[in-house]
Amino acid sequence: MNQFTEYFAEVDWGTLMAVWGMRVVSAVLVLLLGLWLARLVTRLASGALTRAHFDTMLVSFLRRILYAAALVIVFVTVLAQLGVQTTSLLAVIGAAGLAIGLALQGSLANIAAGIMLIALRPFRIGDTVEVAGQTGVVEQVLVFHTVIKSFSNHEIILPNAQITSAPIVNFTALGQRRIEVPVGISYDADIRAAREVLVGLAKAHEKVLEDPAPSVMVNGLGDNSVDLTLRAFVETPDWAGTRSDLIEATHRELGKAGIGIPYPQRDVHLRFPDGVKLEDKRKTEASEARANAS
Incomplete structure (x- = not known):
């Protein structure tokens, strides 16, 4: 003290x-x-x-x-x-x-990814995108997460780290989008005539762009049909409606032109063992013919 x-x-x-x-x-x-x-x-x-x-x-x-x-x-x-x-x-x-x-390394990763998304802008609000396996319209890009509205009217919240670590498909970035309508025609049909019908109905649609011009590609010879694909470019907002119109017009115009769109078919060949009577064979062949006719 x-x-x-x-x-x-x-x-x-x-x-x-x-x-x-x-x-x-x-x-x-x-x-x-x-x-x-x-x-x-x-x-x-x-x-x-x-x-x-x-x-x-x-x-x-x-x-x-x-x-x-x-x-x-x-x-x-x-x-x-x-x-x-x-x-x-x-x-x-x-x-x-x-x-x-x-x-907080997970949260910090989302923050860093959010800064990258906001700075680099791979998509903007209102764009239609496919990210991390989800497709919809971008509503918000926040620091931690991104909000997407699906076409089924669901709100999808994606962590930004998942977005930057996966491929990003922006359907609206370029302003134009290509429509592809696959069509199978009968082997008996004229491919040139089918191509003219398909290109003609695409050109007749008011939403289809003249440049690039519509085209038809032959993709292959399938089991039951010759496989064609109608390709046409439209403005991105018109994609869904125009695609529906072209599919409907394809079915209608090919029918008018007498070009068949065949149903899937399968040929069945039966082998009879020795000892089977000819009458039984004929009955079987007749039933097989009726089955193919139907």
Whole structure:
């Protein structure tokens, strides 16, 4: 007790108060100046990103990250002005950041993927896309996830990390989309006549583009038919309706032209063992003929 009394008696309280007063004043000045600089730097960076035509959502997210980092720097500087040893504090902050990063690595992966999607823009709101096995119209692109509305009117929420790690098919990016209508015609039919009918009905449709022009390809000789494919380009919003019209017109116009679309057929050949009577063979052949006729 005497030692503490002697220690406090020897302290120059005037000098101590003056030193701590200067430290507190300088710390307050650093705090005020730091907060002002943090706001200024954040505002300048946000304006630069906006002028560079970055997405508003990405600008807002980066502005918050930059401001939070600036506040950490200001906080550490203020503690240093007060005489606090910040080396150990920085080590603690680094360790805490590492632990948080390991614990939230899945979320951080989604954040990084979200920043890539917003910055690179492989698709935009309103685009029809196929991503991660899901097809629909993009409604929102957020930092953590992307919202897609399916054609069945379902809301699909996809983590951004799944989107960037899978192929992305954007059906509306180029403005035009090709329709393919597969058609099988009879082997007895004239392929040139069928091609003229198909190209003619495509050209007659008001939504089909003249350039590239509609065409018909022969894809192969199937088991029951000659396989053709009608190809025509339309504006992307007209794809579904025009495809339905062309399929209906194909069935109608080929029928008018007398070009048959055959049903699947199968020929069955029966082998009779020795000892079977001829009359039985004839009955079997007659029933087989009736089956083929039907």
